[in-house]
Ligand code: NCD
């Protein structure tokens with residue numbers, strides 16, 4: 001059995017910078033036509049100079065592969081219309097992090113207060129710049145995403161022309177919110193389609209599955225699967241592949257993030273085939289994002305075949321999801 005994926009897109013990717021960027025970028029660039037690059041560097045990507053510098057370093061790290069790094073800017077409440085208008089052609093979206101909710105988000109916003117931040121959202125809406133959001137409250141870890149839904153609703157209602165992407169959704173509440181507002185969209189990761197909290201902490205602790213937002217309950221995973229498997233047009237694949245060195249994961253104070261870029265497409269093919277919906281994978285990993293973001297990525301065809309594939313234990317010091325395990329699909333060719 002085989003499937004050919006045309007122009008796969010990863011609409012939520014952490015490529016990091018410098019040495020780590022050099023290590024991980026080739027894996028995304030090989031298998032994907034493009035990706036939405038997250039801006040949570042230290043310091044974050046908040047100026048045109050930093051953005052263009054980062055884009056150039058990404059271009060250097062991907063070398064000759066045809067791969068489009070769609071850039072994002074780290075949301076600051078100080079952005080004004082002129083700044084956003086000037087940078088608009090260099091970015092695909094602006095990413096908002098509430099301060100402190102995840103890796104390198106300390107420079108994020110303190111409270112998503114619509115009145116305070118309204119002028120920035122207004123400017124983005126006028127300029128047609130989508131807003132990507134890490135939607136978690138400061139509450140109990142399992143409730144953070146559900147508690148954030150009213151913020152999404154308020155945003156969606158107050159700025160009906162602003163495209164709002166609920167990033168890496170993990171709950172049935174978020175899936176349900178998609179239906180209530182035309183301008184709400186979502187990305188779903190590979191790991192949240194596979195795991196629940198049980199896989200992370202139900203037996204021995206598995207630090208390489210620890211991420212933000214944390215994996216939730218079986219009924220939440222079921223809702224995510226239903227949305228992805230049906231190729232819901234407002235749902236896009238965003239791996240949230242977030243590499244951390246092994247020693248930062250296998251440590252007290254384990255860093256949040258799951259590294260999935262090298263295994264994403266085989267693992268998705270396996271999951272979609274097992275659910276009997278392999279035909280819908282194309283929409284989930286590319287077509288939906290092309291429509292939502294209006295992008296036309298470089299041509300690439302990834303041929304996947306149903307043959308066992310043993311996942312590496314480590315990629316340059318980073319442990320991937322499924323390390324050392326066998327997946328049922330592998331990439332046979334990239335054209
Ligand atoms: C991400 C990272 O490491 O940058 N971590 C994570 O757990 N997902 C940040 C993020 O997307 O939350």
Ligand code: ZN
Nearest residue numbers: 012014038240
């Ligand atoms: Zn992320």
